[in-house]
Amino acid sequence: MDIIVSGVKKTFAEGLTVAQLLIEEKVESPEYVTVAVNEEFVEGEAKAARILTSGDQVEFLYFMGGGR
Amino acid sequence: MALSDAQLERYSRNVILKEIGVKGQKKLLAGKVLIVGAGGLGAPAAMYLAAAGVGVLGLADADRVDLSNLQRQIIHATPDVGKPKVASARETIQALNPDVEVRTLEGLVQADNVLELVADYDFVIDGTDNFPAKFLINDACVLAGKPFSHAGIIRFKGQTTTWVPGQGACYRCLFVAPPPPDAVPTCRQAGVVGALAGVLGSLQAMEAVKYLTGVGQLLTGRLLTFDALSMDFRTIKVARRPNCAVCGPTPTILRPVDLQPAVCDLKAAKTA
Numbered sequence: 001m002d003i004i005v006s007g008v009k010k011t012f013a014e015g016l017t018v019a020q021l022l023i024e025e026k027v028e029s030p031e032y033v034t035v036a037v038n039e040e041f042v043e044g045e046a047k048a049a050r051i052l053t054s055g056d057q058v059e060f061l062y063f064m065g066g067g068r
Numbered sequence: 069m070a071l072s073d074a075q076l077e078r079y080s081r082n083v084i085l086k087e088i089g090v091k092g093q094k095k096l097l098a099g100k101v102l103i104v105g106a107g108g109l110g111a112p113a114a115m116y117l118a119a120a121g122v123g124v125l126g127l128a129d130a131d132r133v134d135l136s137n138l139q140r141q142i143i144h145a146t147p148d149v150g151k152p153k154v155a156s157a158r159e160t161i162q163a164l165n166p167d168v169e170v171r172t173l174e175g176l177v178q179a180d181n182v183l184e185l186v187a188d189y190d191f192v193i194d195g196t197d198n199f200p201a202k203f204l205i206n207d208a209c210v211l212a213g214k215p216f217s218h219a220g221i222i223r224f225k226g227q228t229t230t231w232v233p234g235q236g237a238c239y240r241c242l243f244v245a246p247p248p249p250d251a252v253p254t255c256r257q258a259g260v261v262g263a264l265a266g267v268l269g270s271l272q273a274m275e276a277v278k279y280l281t282g283v284g285q286l287l288t289g290r291l292l293t294f295d296a297l298s299m300d301f302r303t304i305k306v307a308r309r310p311n312c313a314v315c316g317p318t319p320t321i322l323r324p325v326d327l328q329p330a331v332c333d334l335k336a337a338k339t340a
């Protein structure tokens with residue numbers, strides 16, 4: 001199945017969960033990354049429960065604390 | 069009031085734009101923008117807004133200019149090292165454009181002064197460098213109904229979003245709460261390219277200009293991310309969080325609260 005991850009179409013095996021995608025994509029410190037699937041936030045235990053389906057659009061939002 | 073001949077010449081590149089014109093320039097001259105943090109983001113934002121003729125620029129910063137700031141904080145120069153940043157920034161702005169009234173706060177923006185501070189302005193630019201400050205500014209602006217531009221930068225990456233009352237996600241919708249101290253690196257620990265700060269600070273100034281003149285589409289409900297290494301700009305649509313603690317229908321944050329900055333930053337700030 002194809003999933004759009006951060007705007008890029010990628011192919012994964014069926015049944016992939018959000019938690020597994022975070023590992024597959026080697027997302028650093030995933031506990032501090034906001035995940036949105038089709039513009040809906042997926043959090044906490046829902047990450048392991050949420051099974052992605054073909055065409056899902058996944059975005060990772062990262063903390064960026066600098067500015068000065 | 070009509071624009072003087074000198075103003076028509078100074079702002080001719082604004083005035084000639086059909087979207088801005090004399091009318092838009094007058095809005096800029098009547099506009100008041102608060103910039104919290106006269107550093108990597110605040111420096112370019114303040115300079116472009118000063119150049120554009122924004123009538124009042126508020127600058128809040130507790131720090132003094134350090135030699136390590138000059139790699140990116142272009143509002144300060146080598147002779148300014150040791151001066152309060154707000155004083156150094158004021159001098160640069162006044163030399164750039166005497167039309168601009170500069171108001172300074174040499175001190176920390178905190179829970180006990182943030183609401184009073186933002187109340188005097190039309191638009192706020194978050195140019196701070198730590199999560200507690202970014203959440204404080206978000207909460208204060210949401211509570212006060214004050215439009216603001218958020219931005220964050222680290223290494224070669226930056227991101228920015230704009231919040232306007234009733235329009236789109238706030239910073240707390242995107243990130244529920246600050247990460248634990250030192251869980252996520254700051255620029256002081258991780259480094260940042262000066263030109264990257266310039267890109268993001270300029271984008272924040274752009275949003276302020278658009279807000280004041282009513283031109284174009286603001287970055288509301290969208291997070292713009294920029295990766296300088298790949299040169300990818302993306303805008304990610306972000307929804308409001310239905311249970312957001314500050315902008316949601318049943319908020320639990322009813323007034324600004326001070327949070328502890330990262331421990332390493334505190335130490336560094338004391339020795340700075």
Ligand SMILES: [Zn+2]
Binds near residue numbers: 309314
């Ligand atoms: Zn919110």
